[in-house]
Each structure stands twice: as structure tokens, then as C-alpha cells.
Amino acid sequence: MSTGTGSKTAGKIFTVAVASGKGGTGKTTVAISMALCAETDVQLLDCDVEEPNAHILLKPSIQGNEHVSMPVPFLDEAKCTGCGKCSGICAFNAIVFLKKPLFLPDLCHSCGLCMKVCPGKAIMEKPRHIGILEIGAKGDVGFVSGCLDIGIASSPALIRAVRKQSKNAGLEIIDCPPGTACSFVTSVKDxxxxxxxxxxxxxxxxxxxxxxxxxxxxxxxxxVLVNKSISDDDCIGKYCSSEKIPLLMRIPDDRSIAEAYSRGVDLMEVKPELKDGFLKMIDAVRAIAEEDGGK
Amino acid sequence: MKEIVVISGKGGTGKTTIAASFAALAENAVMADCDVDASDLHLILRPVIKTGNRFFCGHEAEIRKNDCISCGACLANCRFEAVKMNGDVAGEAEFSIDASACDGCGACVYLCPVKAIDFHSRYCGEWFVSDTRFGPMVHAVLAPGAENSGKLVNLVRMNAKKTAEETGGNIIITDGPPGIGCPVISSVTGADAVLAVAEPTLSGLHDLRRIMELARHFGIRTLVCVNRSDMNTGISEEIEKLSAESGAVFAGRIPYDDEINRAHDGGISIIEHGKGESVGRIREVWNETRRNI
Incomplete structure (x- = not known):
């Protein structure tokens, strides 16, 4: 938030969300390159929990796993009076009512409202497993990744769990999911x-x-960062200059980069000469954020 | 009537390239774009909109400042970190709802002791029934950052089916979203088959395994093709082997082809463009797909 960032002065945590809209543009490549280049306390959070890939390129050693669950309701049948209030109040149609409520965990958002409104206190909650956090490091780069269980729809809950692993200092880089919907918002927020x-x-x-x-x-x-750049005079460059959006870096279109990526080799290993460009970009990003925070 | 959904797990592997090509190759098809929060198929199919409909789904809470007694019950009951407290001491603090975090559950609304919170219905986007040079198309635009993309996907699929019934369409070709979460689950459940477009990279292989597992989880017939197969022939082979081992149909390899971007810059599919190594291969993938659904 433009007013919120001002309070975060130098030395405190500084969070850069690497996002794109379109998939496959190079978010993970860029996020990892930034993390490896930054000469500061740095942590990478992989919030693309549906298809996390940062570990493939960064190859961190994993120090621990954490299971993540969401609370879902269950019924104490003896206490249920059959009033149906829970079903009527659920915004997600996750409670079917036939004399007694039947809970549909796939539709449940874990808001807890049914439990709170039940007059007989007949609803309790139990955890439902939604994914795993992997926590580790590669050298000085701290690493946290979320991996959503197959068949689970609620990515934002797991993304929130990844972001809770945030430290309170240094540079934090978030590898975001593609798209522009709620998973993206949860990843870039704040x-x-x-x-x-x-x-x-x-x-x-x-x-x-x-x-x-x-x-x-x-x-x-x-x-904006343009990846697979062929010409400075492309549609992105034109758009950014007409909209006055800072275009911060270009990574050239280069088959050797794509081939290295296919083998899980990170960009800094193939093109170490890009390090300067990344460092300059990180400085530029800080300067823009500071200016924005001062507004 | 059959429904084939083009998916990928990993983003940017070429779903829309394939879906647009299938649209050009199919006869009597209805097209659906279920990638509602980053849709691109319309850039190639250039639909002429016949009907547009606003999509309202769910609610969002808003605190009426004049009626609020600053008790903090909303903050205590919200599990989505959507209630913001301005000021430190409950009783004097000012509370507000962050619309971008509000999940629309209504907990704060129902549990507010003075009923000072409104619950507006939420505008979540628009959906369209259109004509294209290849037949009807149903597509949508999710409102920026909106929730409920899964429900918008359901609406697109429902109306694609309806349109196919009305126009005598015999196949629905759906451009799906990336990932394995809510909009993907909504896009694939109950479809006749999915075609997973994979890229031969370690990330692509990792993501393909997850999307194939998702298809198995929902019992959906799975076809697999590799795009930009020459980028890493070893992994391309591995993908072909993985398909065979897991009971999927391997539908073919498509080489890297510069001509695809040229075709798309001109607003046409690579099939209509007609130039490039990928044209014949995509045609083979289509034939294989048609045979298997």
C-alpha cells in the first residue's frame, strides 16, 4: 500500500513480489537470480503453490517440512437440534441440510461461521490437510515453498501459510503464481x-x-522486466513508455538460457554477466518503492 | 457431443496456441476460454460479441462507520485478515474491511452485535457468447483480482454446452487455465478428456506429473503432447514414457517454431498462417486427439 511502505525504512524487511499475469514468462528464473545476486540477507518464498518450481532451479537443502491444514466443520450429532441455521448461513453452499447438516469439505472456506452460529454448539472443527511447506536454504538464501495437495482447490490458504514464514529483516522475494485472480492477489498483497x-x-x-x-x-x-527480449523497440517497451511504467531490465532471448533452464540450471550460472544488471534493478526497485512510500 | 480441455499445469507451455489451432482444424466446434483471469484465446479468434452478461457472485462486507461501536467483534471473527483496525485501543479504534482480502463469508456481518456491516453482492466479471470465423465461442473476463473464478469457469462451460446443443456442435474445445487449483478443477471435472501440453524442462515434467495426477484423481481420460520438444529431447522422451506408463495417450511432439509468434502477431492461428515446422505436427496431435475422445 502506498502509505504502508513508508514505515518500512532501510534495514527492515523489503518485499518484492515477482509476478506476471501470463505463465511461463520467467518469474521463477528472475526471482532466483535476484535472490542469488542480492548481497544482503535474503529469503525466497515460492507462493506458486499449485506448481512450485523454485526448488528445481535453486536446489536448496531442505531442513524441515510443515504440514498445513484448514479447519473444517464436523458434527456432534447428539447436540444437533436440526435447526438448519448452519446450512442457511453458509456463503459457499458447503452445508447440505437433510434433517441434519452434511458438510462438503471441498466447498468449505474455513470461515468458522457455522460453528459460531450453531445454537446447540454442535459443530466443531477438525483439520483438513491442504499442503506442505518446505523450509530450507541455499547458502545465504533462505527458502520456503508451499506445495498444494492434489485435488485441493484452496490455494490462497496455503499461500497465506507460506507468507507467514516471512522474516522481519532483509530482502524477501516472492515467486508468485500466474494469473490475476485471488491466488495472485494473496501473493502480492502488502x-x-x-x-x-x-x-x-x-x-x-x-x-x-x-x-x-x-x-x-x-x-x-x-x-516491468522483459524476458526473451529481441528488440528494445517491442510492444512492451512501447506500452511502458506510453503508460510511464518503469522498464527496469531486459533479458535477451537466448536459446542457451532456455536449454539450461530445461535442465534445471539457473540463469546466474549460464549468464553470470547479468549479475550487474540484477543488482542495478534491485537498487532501482528500492528507490521507486521508497519514493512511492514517501507520497 | 464431446468436450476436450487443453491444460498444462505449468503456465506458458502453449495451451492457447494448441486450442486456437484446434479451433481452426475442427468442424462444428464450439470454443470455450476457461482461463478467465488471463484469457488470450480471443486475441487469435477475434470473437464478435453477440451477448454479454455481468457476473455477480458472492458478497463483500462493508462497515457503516456511523453505526459501528468499535467493539472489534468483526476483527476477532474474520479468518481472512480482511478487517483492518486503525488505532490501537478497541473501543476507540476505527474498523474497516479490506475488499481485496474479504472472502465474502459473512462472519463479521452476522456476528456484529449492532448489525453495522452491510453485505453487498460482488461484481466478479463478465461473460460472453460470441461468433468467430470457426464457430461460436463462450468466454469471460474475471474482474481484476476477483474471487470466484471457479464459478465463472462453470458458467462458461455450461453456456458452451448450451450453445453446442443449440447450434448442433459436436465438440467443445476448451482453453484451460494453468495450475491445479480451483479454476482448473472447475474446468476439467466431467469433461470427456484433457490434453496436457507439456514442455520438456525439469519444471515442465514436475508440473505435468501433478496435472496428470489431478486428472487421475477426477477420473478423466488424459492425452499428452510435448511443445518445443527439441529444447530438450531427453526430457521429451521421458514425458512420452511417463504418458505410456500412466495410461495416458501420447498425442505427439511439436518442435520449437518461431512462426507461431509471427502468426499470433497477425491475430491468426499457426494453422491459418500455414508456415512453420509445427503446423503438420499440431495437425497430427489434433488427429490423435480426435481419435481418442
């Missing part, structure tokens, strides 16, 4: 800066404009 990684194609431009709409609503400062 960050100090959103870095949009895009590619110079029609799809890349279109989905970036959708992401920008959301980021503007959230009032977060943002900038």
Missing part, C-alpha cells in the same frame, strides 16, 4: 514492490495489462 516479468508477445502484453489493473487497485508500486 509487498513493497511488484516486479512484472513479461515477454514481448501479444499474450505477454495482454496478460501484463490485466495484472497491472489489479496492482493499481492494490495501490502497489510496480515495474
Amino acid at each position: 509487498s513493497d514492490f511488484v516486479l512484472l516479468v513479461t515477454e514481448p508477445t501479444r499474450f505477454g502484453l495482454h496478460d501484463m495489462t490485466l495484472a497491472i489493473k489489479v496492482i493499481k487497485q492494490l495501490k502497489l508500486p510496480f515495474g
Whole structure:
């Protein structure tokens, strides 16, 4: 939030969310390169919990796992009076009522309202497993990743659990999921800066404009990185200059980068000469966020 | 009538390229774009909208400041960190709802002792029935950052089926979203088959395993193709083996092709563009898909 970031002065945690709109533009590659380049206390949070990939490129040693659950309701039949209030009040149609309530955990958002309104106190909660957190490090880079269980729909709950692992100092980099819906919002919310990684194609431009709409609503400062760049005069460059959006870096379109990625080799190993560019970009990001926070 | 959903797990593997090509190759098809929060199929199919409908879904809470007694019950009852307290001491603090965090559960609304919280219905986007040069298309735009993308996906699929029934369509070709969560589950449940478009990278392989497991979880017939197969032929082979081992149909390999972006820049599918190594291969993937659903 533009007013919220001002309180975070230098030395406190600084959070950059790496997002895109379109999938496959290079979010993970960029997030990891930033983490490896930054000469500061840094932590990478993989919030793309449906398809987490950061561990494949970063290859961290995992020090521990944490199981993440959501509370879902269950019934103490002896206490249920059959009033049906729980079913009537559930906003997610997760309670079917036939004399007694039947809970549908796939639809439940774990708001706890049914339990709180039950006059006979007949509803209790039990945990439902939704995913795992992996916590580890690669050298000085702290690492947390969330992995959603197959068949579970509620990514935002797991994303919130990943973000709770935030430290209170240093640089925090969030590898966000694609798209512009609630998973994306949960991942970028309350960050100090959103870095949009895009590619110079029609799809890349279109989905970036959708992401920008959301980021503007959230009032977060943002900038653009063009990956697979062929020319400085592409559709992204034109869009950014006409909309006065900072274009912070270009990574060239290079088959050797794509091939290395396919083998799980990170960008800094193939193109160490890009390190300077990343460091400059991190500085620019901090400067823009600070200016925005001062507004 | 059959319904095939193009999915991928990992984003950016070429779902829309394949779906747009299938639209060009199919006869009597209805197209559906279920990637409602980052849809791109319309950039190629250029639909002419016939009907547009606003999509309201769920609610969002809003505190009426004049009626609020600052008791903090809303804050205590919200599990989505959507209630913001301005000021420190409950009793004097000002409470408000962060709409971007509100899940629309209504806990604060029902549990407010003075009923000072309104519960507005929430505008979540728009959906359209359109005409394209390849037949009817049903598509949608989720409101920026909105919840309920799964429900909008259901609406798109329902109306694609209805449109197919009305127009005598015999196949629905659906461009699906990335991932394995809510909108993907809504896109695939009850479909006749999914085609997973994989890329030959370690990340692509990792994500393919998860999306195939999801399809198995819901008992959906699965086909697999590899896009940009020459980027890593070893992993491409591994993907082909994985498909065979897990009972999926392997529908073919598509090589990396510069011409695809050129076609898309011109607003046409690679099939209509007609140039490039991928054209024949995508045609084979389509034939294999048609044979198997």
C-alpha cells in the first residue's frame, strides 16, 4: 500500500513480489537470480503453490517440512437440534441440510461461521490437510515453498501459510503464481514492490495489462522486466513508455538460457554477466518503492 | 457431443496456441476460454460479441462507520485478515474491511452485535457468447483480482454446452487455465478428456506429473503432447514414457517454431498462417486427439 511502505525504512524487511499475469514468462528464473545476486540477507518464498518450481532451479537443502491444514466443520450429532441455521448461513453452499447438516469439505472456506452460529454448539472443527511447506536454504538464501495437495482447490490458504514464514529483516522475494485472480492477489498483497516479468508477445502484453489493473487497485508500486527480449523497440517497451511504467531490465532471448533452464540450471550460472544488471534493478526497485512510500 | 480441455499445469507451455489451432482444424466446434483471469484465446479468434452478461457472485462486507461501536467483534471473527483496525485501543479504534482480502463469508456481518456491516453482492466479471470465423465461442473476463473464478469457469462451460446443443456442435474445445487449483478443477471435472501440453524442462515434467495426477484423481481420460520438444529431447522422451506408463495417450511432439509468434502477431492461428515446422505436427496431435475422445 502506498502509505504502508513508508514505515518500512532501510534495514527492515523489503518485499518484492515477482509476478506476471501470463505463465511461463520467467518469474521463477528472475526471482532466483535476484535472490542469488542480492548481497544482503535474503529469503525466497515460492507462493506458486499449485506448481512450485523454485526448488528445481535453486536446489536448496531442505531442513524441515510443515504440514498445513484448514479447519473444517464436523458434527456432534447428539447436540444437533436440526435447526438448519448452519446450512442457511453458509456463503459457499458447503452445508447440505437433510434433517441434519452434511458438510462438503471441498466447498468449505474455513470461515468458522457455522460453528459460531450453531445454537446447540454442535459443530466443531477438525483439520483438513491442504499442503506442505518446505523450509530450507541455499547458502545465504533462505527458502520456503508451499506445495498444494492434489485435488485441493484452496490455494490462497496455503499461500497465506507460506507468507507467514516471512522474516522481519532483509530482502524477501516472492515467486508468485500466474494469473490475476485471488491466488495472485494473496501473493502480492502488502509487498513493497511488484516486479512484472513479461515477454514481448501479444499474450505477454495482454496478460501484463490485466495484472497491472489489479496492482493499481492494490495501490502497489510496480515495474516491468522483459524476458526473451529481441528488440528494445517491442510492444512492451512501447506500452511502458506510453503508460510511464518503469522498464527496469531486459533479458535477451537466448536459446542457451532456455536449454539450461530445461535442465534445471539457473540463469546466474549460464549468464553470470547479468549479475550487474540484477543488482542495478534491485537498487532501482528500492528507490521507486521508497519514493512511492514517501507520497 | 464431446468436450476436450487443453491444460498444462505449468503456465506458458502453449495451451492457447494448441486450442486456437484446434479451433481452426475442427468442424462444428464450439470454443470455450476457461482461463478467465488471463484469457488470450480471443486475441487469435477475434470473437464478435453477440451477448454479454455481468457476473455477480458472492458478497463483500462493508462497515457503516456511523453505526459501528468499535467493539472489534468483526476483527476477532474474520479468518481472512480482511478487517483492518486503525488505532490501537478497541473501543476507540476505527474498523474497516479490506475488499481485496474479504472472502465474502459473512462472519463479521452476522456476528456484529449492532448489525453495522452491510453485505453487498460482488461484481466478479463478465461473460460472453460470441461468433468467430470457426464457430461460436463462450468466454469471460474475471474482474481484476476477483474471487470466484471457479464459478465463472462453470458458467462458461455450461453456456458452451448450451450453445453446442443449440447450434448442433459436436465438440467443445476448451482453453484451460494453468495450475491445479480451483479454476482448473472447475474446468476439467466431467469433461470427456484433457490434453496436457507439456514442455520438456525439469519444471515442465514436475508440473505435468501433478496435472496428470489431478486428472487421475477426477477420473478423466488424459492425452499428452510435448511443445518445443527439441529444447530438450531427453526430457521429451521421458514425458512420452511417463504418458505410456500412466495410461495416458501420447498425442505427439511439436518442435520449437518461431512462426507461431509471427502468426499470433497477425491475430491468426499457426494453422491459418500455414508456415512453420509445427503446423503438420499440431495437425497430427489434433488427429490423435480426435481419435481418442
